[in-house]
Structure formats: structure tokens, C-alpha cells
Amino acid sequence: MNVIDAMETCTAMRYFKPDPVPKEELEKLIYAATRASNPGNSQGWEFLIIDDPAIKGPVGETVLQGMAPFFANRPQGQDGVEERMLQGAEHLARTFAEVPAWIVCMARQVYPPHDPQESFMHSTIYPAAQNLIVAARELGIGTCFTTFPGAAEPQIRQLCNIPDDLHLFVYVAVGYPAKEFRPVRRKPVAEVLTWNRY
Numbered sequence: 001m002n003v004i005d006a007m008e009t010c011t012a013m014r015y016f017k018p019d020p021v022p023k024e025e026l027e028k029l030i031y032a033a034t035r036a037s038n039p040g041n042s043q044g045w046e047f048l049i050i051d052d053p054a055i056k057g058p059v060g061e062t063v064l065q066g067m068a069p070f071f072a073n074r075p076q077g078q079d080g081v082e083e084r085m086l087q088g089a090e091h092l093a094r095t096f097a098e099v100p101a102w103i104v105c106m107a108r109q110v111y112p113p114h115d116p117q118e119s120f121m122h123s124t125i126y127p128a129a130q131n132l133i134v135a136a137r138e139l140g141i142g143t144c145f146t147t148f149p150g151a152a153e154p155q156i157r158q159l160c161n162i163p164d165d166l167h168l169f170v171y172v173a174v175g176y177p178a179k180e181f182r183p184v185r186r187k188p189v190a191e192v193l194t195w196n197r198y
């Protein structure tokens, strides 16, 4: 699959088969992530893979407790597509512990070296995370960026013994897809591109 095809069909996957993703495949995703552009080549990223049920179980329960009020009052999607997305997001949160692996994308505040800024952590981690999901698509692995597990961050830090200077940004659900990859629905280029002057 060429990289444009992978990007075009790299939809957020929220339903997974129970099959584990082999360690070598997960490490390929981290390899792809760590090929990304980053500020001054400071490479202030780090990745934590969580596939241990003894961690996923309790974190999943905390996520569910935190999200229960939202699920109870969840608004209807504005159309079928949005409703399916909301249902998928709820399913993913409810099945946190059953997702084969979670990749926590983290960064350290290290750039620029003379005066490290928080904003550069975002600039570091998001290109890497995007590389990761496109590489996964090429390998036939589904992924979904999430932020909702942030509700359980203190517990994740404690269970996984995460050093204090690592900041947690995005949690990527990873597994073999139980639904089809579809073309992403995005604005046409003509709507977002200007040449030279507005």
C-alpha cells in the first residue's frame, strides 16, 4: 500500500478483534513514530505500550466510572455519521481493557535546550503519533487516537511507574480491526488551500 492510500483510509478504528498484536509489529509502529520530524531533532518523545490485563483492567474500570455521567446524558449525533462516531467512542471507552494494546505517547519538556517550552512537546509528539497510525494502517492494524484515558492518568502513572518528567499526551488504541477501514471524510483541498494571498 502506498502512503497516500494509507492516509486516505486511516480511519479511527474503535472495534477490535481480540487477537493480540505481536510485539514485533508494535515495535515497528514505534520505529515509524520515531522517524518523524521533531523540533531541532531533540526527540523528546517516549512511548509506553500497555498490553498487560493487570493494568488495562483497573484502568478500564476507572475510565468507565469517570465517563458514566457523560454516557448517561450523551447527546444524539447530529446525523448518522456523527451518531456512529459517538457510539464507537463509547464502545471503545467501555471496552478499554479488551483493546489488545494501548500506546501512550509521551514527551519530555526538553526544547529548546536553553529554555524548554511546553508547546514544543506537542510539536514533538503529534507528528510521531501520526506516523504511527499511518504505519499501522499499512500493516493492516487499526488505531484510534484518544484522550479520554487521561481521566485515569494518576492511576496509569502509578501502575506503570511513569517518571514525573514524562507528560502524557495521547493514548492510541491498537488492534486488528473488527470493522472495515473506510476512506476518511475530509474537506476538499480547494476549501482549505490558498496560493500566495488571501
Ligand SMILES: Cc1cc2nc3c(=O)[nH]c(=O)nc-3n(C[C@H](O)[C@H](O)[C@H](O)COP(=O)(O)O)c2cc1C
Pocket (backbone or CB within 6 Å): 010, 011, 012, 013, 014, 085, 088, 089, 090, 092, 144, 145, 146, 147, 148, 170, 184, 185
Ligand atoms: C488528539 C485527538 C484526540 C482524539 N480523541 C478521541 C477520543 O478520545 N475518543 C475517540 O473515539 N476518538 C478520538 N479521536 C479520533 C477522532 O474523533 C477522529 O479522528 C475524527 O472523528 C475523524 O474520524 P476518522 O479519523 O475516522 O476519519 C481523537 C483524535 C485526535 C487527533
